[in-house]
Amino acid sequence: MKHSLASGHLTRRTTLTGLAGLPIVAGTILPALSQAPTSPATPLPSWNESASKRAILDFVARVTHQGGADYVAPAERVAVFDNDGTLWTEHPMYVQLAFALDRVKAMAPLHPEWKNMQPFQAVLDGDMEALAASGERGMMELVMVTHAGMTNAEFAGIVMQWLATARHPRFQRPYTELVYQPMTELLAFLRANGFKTFIVSGGGVEFMRPWTERVYGVPPEQVVGSSIKTRFEMRDGRPELFRLAEMNFIDDKIGKPVGINEYIGRRPIAAFGNSDGDLEMLQWTTLSGGVRLGMLVHHADAEREYAYDRKTEFGRLDTALNAAAANNWPLIDMKKDWKVIFPFELG
Amino acid sequence: MKHSLASGHLTRRTTLTGLAGLPIVAGTILPALSQAPTSPATPLPSWNESASKRAILDFVARVTHQGGADYVAPAERVAVFDNDGTLWTEHPMYVQLAFALDRVKAMAPLHPEWKNMQPFQAVLDGDMEALAASGERGMMELVMVTHAGMTNAEFAGIVMQWLATARHPRFQRPYTELVYQPMTELLAFLRANGFKTFIVSGGGVEFMRPWTERVYGVPPEQVVGSSIKTRFEMRDGRPELFRLAEMNFIDDKIGKPVGINEYIGRRPIAAFGNSDGDLEMLQWTTLSGGVRLGMLVHHADAEREYAYDRKTEFGRLDTALNAAAANNWPLIDMKKDWKVIFPFELG
Numbered sequence: 243m244k245h246s247l248a249s250g251h252l253t254r255r256t257t258l259t260g261l262a263g264l265p266i267v268a269g270t271i272l273p274a275l276s277q278a279p280t281s282p283a284t285p286l287p288s289w290n291e292s293a294s295k296r297a298i299l300d301f302v303a304r305v306t307h308q309g310g311a312d313y314v315a316p317a318e319r320v321a322v323f324d325n326d327g328t329l330w331t332e333h334p335m336y337v338q339l340a341f342a343l344d345r346v347k348a349m350a351p352l353h354p355e356w357k358n359m360q361p362f363q364a365v366l367d368g369d370m371e372a373l374a375a376s377g378e379r380g381m382m383e384l385v386m387v388t389h390a391g392m393t394n395a396e397f398a399g400i401v402m403q404w405l406a407t408a409r410h411p412r413f414q415r416p417y418t419e420l421v422y423q424p425m426t427e428l429l430a431f432l433r434a435n436g437f438k439t440f441i442v443s444g445g446g447v448e449f450m451r452p453w454t455e456r457v458y459g460v461p462p463e464q465v466v467g468s469s470i471k472t473r474f475e476m477r478d479g480r481p482e483l484f485r486l487a488e489m490n491f492i493d494d495k496i497g498k499p500v501g502i503n504e505y506i507g508r509r510p511i512a513a514f515g516n517s518d519g520d521l522e523m524l525q526w527t528t529l530s531g532g533v534r535l536g537m538l539v540h541h542a543d544a545e546r547e548y549a550y551d552r553k554t555e556f557g558r559l560d561t562a563l564n565a566a567a568a569n570n571w572p573l574i575d576m577k578k579d580w581k582v583i584f585p586f587e588l589g
Numbered sequence: 590m591k592h593s594l595a596s597g598h599l600t601r602r603t604t605l606t607g608l609a610g611l612p613i614v615a616g617t618i619l620p621a622l623s624q625a626p627t628s629p630a631t632p633l634p635s636w637n638e639s640a641s642k643r644a645i646l647d648f649v650a651r652v653t654h655q656g657g658a659d660y661v662a663p664a665e666r667v668a669v670f671d672n673d674g675t676l677w678t679e680h681p682m683y684v685q686l687a688f689a690l691d692r693v694k695a696m697a698p699l700h701p702e703w704k705n706m707q708p709f710q711a712v713l714d715g716d717m718e719a720l721a722a723s724g725e726r727g728m729m730e731l732v733m734v735t736h737a738g739m740t741n742a743e744f745a746g747i748v749m750q751w752l753a754t755a756r757h758p759r760f761q762r763p764y765t766e767l768v769y770q771p772m773t774e775l776l777a778f779l780r781a782n783g784f785k786t787f788i789v790s791g792g793g794v795e796f797m798r799p800w801t802e803r804v805y806g807v808p809p810e811q812v813v814g815s816s817i818k819t820r821f822e823m824r825d826g827r828p829e830l831f832r833l834a835e836m837n838f839i840d841d842k843i844g845k846p847v848g849i850n851e852y853i854g855r856r857p858i859a860a861f862g863n864s865d866g867d868l869e870m871l872q873w874t875t876l877s878g879g880v881r882l883g884m885l886v887h888h889a890d891a892e893r894e895y896a897y898d899r900k901t902e903f904g905r906l907d908t909a910l911n912a913a914a915a916n917n918w919p920l921i922d923m924k925k926d927w928k929v930i931f932p933f934e935l936g
Contacts, residue, residue, distance in 0.1 A: 317808060394850060438810070451854045461664060462854035463785070463811075472850060474843040474869055481872045483850050490851070496821040503741060503819060503830050504837070505852055507798045507809035522821055525828045 285431045287581075288424040288588075294537070294579045297572045298428065301535040302435050305511065312533040314511055316436035321512040322502060322523060323429065325443035325450060325467075328516045328539050329458060330421040331410070333548045337417045338449050341404055345388040362387075386487035389446065390470055394483045398452040405453060415586065418457050423588065424580045425514070425539070429458055432512070440464045440510075442502055444494035444519055448485075466505040468493045494519045499526035514574075516541065521562040524571055536571040538562060543577035546587075632778045634928075635771040635935075641884070641926045644919045645775065648882040649782050652858065659880040661858055663783035668859040669849060669870060670776070672790035672797060672814075675863045675886050676805060677768040678757070680895045684764045685796050688751055692735040709734075733834035736793065737817055741830045745799040752800060762933065765804050770935065771927045772861070772886070776805055779859070787857075789813045789849055791841035791866055795832075813852040815840045841866045846873035861921075863888065868909040871918060883918040885909060890924035893934075 289295040304312040305319065326332040346356070346365045356362035361380035364372035373380070389397070410420055429439050441450060441460050447467030454460045469490040472483045493501040499522050502510060513520070513527035516539040524536035538559065541550050551559040566573060574580075582588060636642040651659040652666065673679040693703070693712045703709035708727035711719035720727070736744065757767055776786050788807050790797060794814030801807045816837040819830045840848040846869050849857065860867070860874035863886040871883035885906065888897050898906040913920060921927075929935060 317802070320810075447851075447854070455664070463667075463852075465854060469851060472847050474846045474873070476872065479876070481846065481869070481876050483846060483873075499821045499828065499830060500819050504794075504816060505810075507794070507812060522828070525823065526821070526830075529826070529828050 285434075286424065286427050288427055290579055290581055292575075292579045294572050294574045297535065297537070298431075301512065301533065302432070304533050306435050314532070318508065318511065319432075319435070319437040320440065320506060320508045320510040321432050321437045322440045322442045322466075322506075322510045322514070322527065323425070323460075324515040324517070324520045324523070325441050325445055327541065328422075328514055328520070329425050329429075329441070330417065331413075331547060333550075334411065336445065338445050340408065340417075341401070341449070342384050342388045344404060344408060345400070346384060349388070382489075386470070389448075390485045390487040392485055394448060394472060394485060397448055397485060401449055402452050413584075415584075418453060419586055420584055421457055422539075422576075422580070423582050423585045424574075426458060426585070428514070429460065433459065437512070438464065440466060440502075440506055442466045442493065442498055442513075442523060444468055444492070444497075446470075447493075466493055466501045468497075496522050498523035502526065511535070513537075514539070515562070517559050518562045519558075521565055524562070524565070524569070528569060528571065536566075536569065538566050538571055538573050540573045540575050542575050543580075543583065545577075546583045547576060632781075633771065633774050635774055637926055637928055639922075639926045641919050641921045644882065644884070645778075648859065648880065649779070651880050653782050661879070665855065665858065666779075666782070666784040667787065667853060667855045667857040668779050668784045669787045669789045669813075669853075669857045669861070669874065670772070670807075671862040671864070671867045671870070672788050672792055674888065675769075675861055675867070676772050676776075676788070677764065678760075678894060680897075681758065683792065685792050687755065687764075688748070688796070689731050689735045691751060691755060692747070693731060696735070729836075733817070736795075737832045737834040739832055741795060741819060741832060744795055744832060748796055749799050760931075762931075765800060766933055767931055768804055769886070769923075769927070770929050770932045771921075773805060773932070775861070776807065780806065784859070785811065787811045787813060787849075787853055789840065789845055789860075789870060791815055791839070791844075793817075794840075813840055813848045815844075843869050845870035849873065858882070860884075861886070862909070864906050865909045866905075868912055871909070871912070871916070875916060875918065883913075883916065885913050885918055885920050887920045887922050889922050890927075890930065892924075893930045894923060 286295055286298065304310060305314040307313055323329055326336055330337065343365050346362055350356055350362070350366055353362070356366060361373055361376035361384055364370075364376060365384070376383075392400075405416060405418055408417060409415060410417055413420060432439055439458075439460055441454060441458070441464065443450060443466070445467050447465055447469050450467055451462035451465050454465050455462065471486045471488045471490040473486055475482050475484055491497065491501065495518070498520065502523065509530060510527045511532070512535040513524045514537050515521075515524060520538070524538075528534040528536040540559070541548050543549060551563055553560060565571070576583060633642055633645065651657060652661040654660055670676055673683055677684065690712050693709055697703055697709070697713055700709070703713060708720055708723035708731055711717075711723060712731070723730075739747070752763060752765055755764060756762060757764055760767060779786055786805075786807055788797060788801060788805070788811065790813070792814050794812055794816050797814055798809035798812050801812050802809065818833045818835045818837045820833055822829050822831055838844065838848065842865070845867065849870065856877060857874045858879070859882040860871045861884050862868075862871060867885070871885070875881040875883040887906070888895050890896060898910060900907055912918070923930060
């Protein structure tokens, strides 16, 4: 996923991982997240009977048909999913960016100097133009000050505390309720057919791992993402992993196949994305001989969610859209293919 | 695992990942590896009725006893294993180093300049003293020239081709037959009790992944190791991951808890090692509250395998040995605790 915020450019490279120096209140109540989906009797109930659904059902039938020409052993049934814009909403900004901005506001009382220092001043003033103007460097400063400087365990606590209270500006719901119901059904359907499902996201891995199991049914060891470096230390006889203000890995674009190899060690047979950041992941997955499935979520529903592709203000599905046509990657049209977008629409 | 070779020092840092420039013969026959172990009716049959075995059985009973004070949900039952010296033999040198030396010899006809160039000359002359004298820099040259410069798929083929023919100098058997039978039983026993078993090795991850599933029952996505960088490229319309002569991650000592967090994302509840390189992994695993198990394989059987610890020529189990006493990490005495060392002793 690539997008620009307002007229500036807040790219994936600059909106990564996860958080800074405030003490964690012990006994923080974790938010009630939606349950991991289980496989329904009828597969993909929130999908209309469209070409997209048929492509999924046909692919799964072929690779699971024992004795068939296209059979794939369960161990090799690896499916990878982008997160932002593929499994949950990414607008009006990446959820992780919203988190970073809120963290800056929460930390501001301890940093009076931020009132006159960019990019912090822009965040505190709510000046998105100025924030975008701070560029990649400014965004990286925001990420590091809000994502580094504490242990991993502390950071996970901060993330969960934030998710428990933050609300999406349009839908006024917790972000973890703004996951795509048809995609969680797809995850469950693949798992019910012997697949191992992985998230491969440009987002920060430690921002996702605390909640992906409960929300998507994807355990932390199956989440690949961008990361900052950590340092192991014994402190008062206790081992700690301390988060450093230094990038470790950027899991976007050409980084996605690299990350898939490094963190998973198997080549996927199915991949799902929604942007140019997912192009190489779909290439790596599908251009390998054998029956493979690559699909792109197309945000085409301004009423129920958002509509964007190409070089719009919000999204960037451009070269990958061309590649989809060339490589027979079915588009998932949110408007036409999905009966509902979000779980709360089910009532 | 740390050891020195002859009188020099070929440390883990310098004997990492995987291989160079020779073309792969298509249709290479992969070696017949031993089957992944399955859980026997009686657990740990190759273990004597010793304190070590009791420590394992007691730990597993406690964390799997539903309703018990020490119960751990299956999702959290993560066990991590070092490889060299913990799951298979590491003497007289790391298997991966033997691989690199053989590769230099195989590649030498294409590199006539190596006859007068260290460290290659030392390898070709079989001069281990001169090789050790080349130091970390020399070892890194060997690693890079033998592990980089091809695609990951090509490298996996080279590794399997080598394993099919290489023989251990003392036991005259394929290296994959020199795995510790009691430890493969332990892996299987833990899995039968709901554990996910991971390898966390200083060795190169791409050197291990092609065979760990068949030999240990550990799939590639559960192997963490050292790595060199890879680059994604489209070549003639085909996606490739190309291996670069640049270190990516060193999964040893303080790198092990960092790697565990980065690649697994859960804190283990059991860890098994055999050297100072495993110290921090055992600290990270066991010093976290709750019932935890950390164990060290102690090479105490010169007749059936090898005997070394402290600052001997071969091994380095020194600070970790002190820490074992302080932290109640049971030692696994290969001589006293194991009925057999290798699977072939079972006949």
